[in-house]
Amino acid sequence: MRTLTLAGAVACLATGALAQEVVRLATEGAYPPYNFINDQGEVDGFERELGDALCARAGLTCEWVVNQWDSILPNLLGGNYDVIIAGMNITNERDALIDFTQPYMPPAPAGYAALSGDADIAGGTVSAQAGTVHAGHVADTGATLLEFATPEETVQAVRDGEADAVFATHDFLLPIVAASDGEMTIVGEPVIIGRGVGMGLRESDAELRDRFDTAIAAMKEDGSLNGLLAKWFPDNSPQF
Missing domain, CATH: 3.40.190.10 (Periplasmic binding protein-like II)
Incomplete structure (x- = not known):
């Protein structure tokens, strides 16, 4: 979906996310149907449903954090949460600074x-x-x-x-x-535009990235990821 200006990003000093009891997932909550805040004040949308499914498959306890788009990357690097799942396009510029999972959505x-x-x-x-x-x-x-x-x-x-x-x-x-x-x-x-949408993580969290990668691959393999894409996006939207 989108890329983020990297100016102002800070160096990551945080320890690995898997050392914590809860993995924190950050999203914008303002870009339906990818992510939005529903009438109950909760994170909702394609990425909420996908993120919950990936955490379950990876055996992780996760919680959601809402963060404005213009500071979503610096706050990842600063350790305020562990994963960005917010319609973030994989770009060469950002890939040089953080790690990405494989795409969970093709270029849209x-x-x-x-x-x-x-x-x-x-x-x-x-x-x-x-x-x-x-x-x-x-x-x-x-x-x-x-x-x-x-x-x-x-x-x-x-x-x-x-x-x-x-x-x-x-x-x-x-x-x-x-x-x-x-x-x-x-x-x-x-x-x-772009190379597809993936989850963004700190480079120090390779193990967490690998666990989410495995979960994404499994959802592609069994068709459940395409099922979510079909649920949340128009019929002619790209699938895997």
């Missing part, structure tokens, strides 16, 4: 949504969440990039006339467009 198509089908996505103003692969893509196209801290703000910028279009994953945008009663529409062709 992204695209533009606007109030009009003839919105200027090439030369106009396009909103995207700050510090993401989507913001980087917009900047590379030559359009004027308008960044916001949260996904909701990027959509609201289009509705308020601040941006001509918003660029994000189709998994995030399609339900918003469908619920807009014709106010918004998808513009242009899908764009594939």
